[in-house]
Amino acid sequence: MVDYPIMARDLASIVGAPQVTSTLEELAAWAVDGQVPGLAVFPRGLEEVERVVTCAERQGAAIVPRGAGTRMAMGSPPRRVDLIVGTKRLDRIVDLDADNLTITAQAGVTLEQAQAVLAAHGQTLPLDPPFPFSTLGGVIATNASGPKRLAYGAPRDLVLGLKAVLADGRLVSPGGKVVKNVAGYDMGKLFIGSIGTLGFLVEVTLRTVPTPEAERMLVASFGSLSQALEVSGHLLRSALRPAAAAVLSDQASNRLPDGVTESLPKTGYLLFLSAAGSTEATARQMEGFRRQCGDAGAAEMTEPAGGRLTAVWTAIGALQMGIPIYESATVCRVGVPISALGRTLEAVERLVSAAGLRLSMLAYTGVGVAYCSLTSAEPVLACLDRFVRALTDLSTISQQAGGRMVIQSAPLEVKQRVDVWGRPGSDFRLMQGLKRKLDPKGIFNPGRFIGAI
């Protein structure tokens, strides 16, 4: 049992009393799956992080790292939540090396902060997690990606180096700031997407890209999911390959904000195709997109104005977590081989409808990922069994297709019945081994990752 008053005093001696929160009202807002933390602390700089982690480790206190909190719904219910360690004061851009296309920033810097600084140099971070106010640390800890994944990859492809504090207070600094680096084991990969279970991310170095000269979008509506997917698949395998491709079900597009929907076709499955690059290439891509969609029987096509594109993609990305975020929708991420997406999603539509639940779907067709949001007319508890059955079937279908389903957010009652990560594979023994070696007391986010690691 952690003695919170003693730990609060120790933490205050490290970061100063105002940066330690111990009042229940404030802490309640940071509950994870209903568990209210004992304390919260906001260190500034590497040294304070090291001391905070060491302090928690000594007391055996469970640390839950937290950025902007946009992805706190992820993960299995925690075994314990003693100490929230927030990154809001790790807010410094350490190095912007525009000529080398790299940026180094502390974990609490938000994506929009980084983008604003980079924009002045004609560059951008090709990361688009659901929310622009997500922190870089959070994006990397969750390997969050969005529509741009197709053209630019995920955080795992963009991180050049990072600094993380391990449970015993030791600092590891895998990678660096050069784009090619094979010195030693690629330890950075372990921290990316590990949702804070191996160490605390303090600083990251990312590759940036030149902002494309032109960016355009075609939105086409189709009567069926398979039509939309067929067009997108055809374009992906052509020279006109889009930079991003997404399909929204009717129900999903209905959830987009009015300011966005006014520039979109009104009904059907909407296919969003993006062209990014030179003026010449994007012009030819758009022409090809129109022709393909037209030939495939698109009911309606629109091209949102250039200035609206970010807003459109942001609104679409928000569907990855269910909008608004406080809605208690169960959102699951289905990741399957690209060509299996169509039949998988058709099966999902059938089984969710059979369960009497409502479904809205967002699919990134070029990468084989779909976000399925399940809701019910009645309270979740009244139809819990149906949720559980639908999710279990969804997981089975995804696995049969050669992929996986991972629950992104769900009411606690659902999480208690369905493993959000699914069953671990043959490599799980190594994951456990790594966790035991690097965090022997299990102080980092205990219980929240795969296999309740």
Added chain:
Amino acid sequence: MLAGRVLAELRGIVGPGGMLASPGDLLAYEYDAALERAMPDVVVLPTSTEQVAAVVRLANREGLPFVPRGAGTNLSGGSVPIKGGIVIALSRMNRILEIDIPNERAVVEPGVVNLDLSMALAPHGYYYAPDPASQKVSTIGGNVAENAGGPHCLRYGVTTNHVLGLEVVLPDGEVIETGGKAIDPPGYDLTGLFVGSEGTLGIVTKVIVRILPLPEAVKTLLAIFDTIEDASRSVSAIIAAGLVPATLEMMDKHMIAAVEASLRSGFPIDAEAVLIIELDGLRDELDRQANRIIAICQEHNVREVKAAASEAERNLLWAGRRGAFGAIARVSPSYLVLDGTVPRTSLPEALQRAAEIGRRHGFVVHNVFHAGDGNLHPLIPYDGRDPEQKKRAVQAGMEILETCAALGGTISGEHGIGLEKIKAMPLVFQPADLITMRQIKHTFDPDNLCNPGKVLPAADAAAKTNSAHG
């Protein structure tokens, strides 16, 4: 010498044609493309995952080290069996198991030659992007072990960006799978950890890779410079201008002379440096991109920019570039090649300092490298028959790596640490990093049988080096 019963048992696993144990046969496996040599006790050439696993289990039972080996093109001594034992040569596991165009994936055995994969994909309009200069011989398994790069990695990323799943025989003989055809499998990114682990964490027996559609059009430029500074400043300026060509390769006059003497690729022997700049994409956009690049080169006093007029001319340029290391054989019996990386803006300084270091030790440093990535390949020709020369070459190499580290770069961009750069590891890693890497190694290979003596300095060596550095 291994006991007869061990040899008999190994022969039983891989079949009579799958084992080499005579001294003459073993000689072919005592070296790779780096400097060190060491004889294995036996070489096995398994044809299946089951055979690899059985060999590894036997090695465990007998306490024998084992070393995976692809085509032996390793440039850091990673495939040399420094502690003897069993070399597991994967060259017979060379089947392309699946080409899956709708999913943009290929599944291959580790012994598939890199270029063979792209050639098999070409009729489908696809290719495998990482293209190490050794691609005609090096294997995908070896590429995975080293996280190999190549000219086109500037735009398309290195091996780790293209590997989505693996089947691995762990050091205790258990077979596991990581990742798959779908992206983002839940759990720690073990695929990412295995890539670049230089065969020290297990033996990869199957690889799932991403494949990409061939570009519609390609344009290859040869920019000829009268000073190496102008060439390297052009590289920085092209990157800083936000242009990302598919390749941005540099060759200096020493390398040009060696290449032209052996391959006659059409590089001007009176130039101080050339850049091979390749653009790809839609045909509509390449001319304007090329013009922007030419303008930047002109701002940096380029003598001439030529465009390859035909596919044959383009192939000739690339044959020269890819054949550069081989061409050195005309200049010198041996060479040491480093592959440190620096931030691209530090290229001019890094090249100058490498040349100085070479001069100080009595060598002419030759350069042919991935300039766009800041990934140097300073090549030091020397006579390996003279131990004193070899010592000086190694010393010069170490100083060049120190320079790369001091300029904010790293000691290896793509060739790996292997045996050769172990001593340089403390230049870029703190003791805490090395301890953590050793913990990872121990998690996978507690008995230290899987390619022992590579990548990581021994615990006490690290402590010593560290105290020596204060």
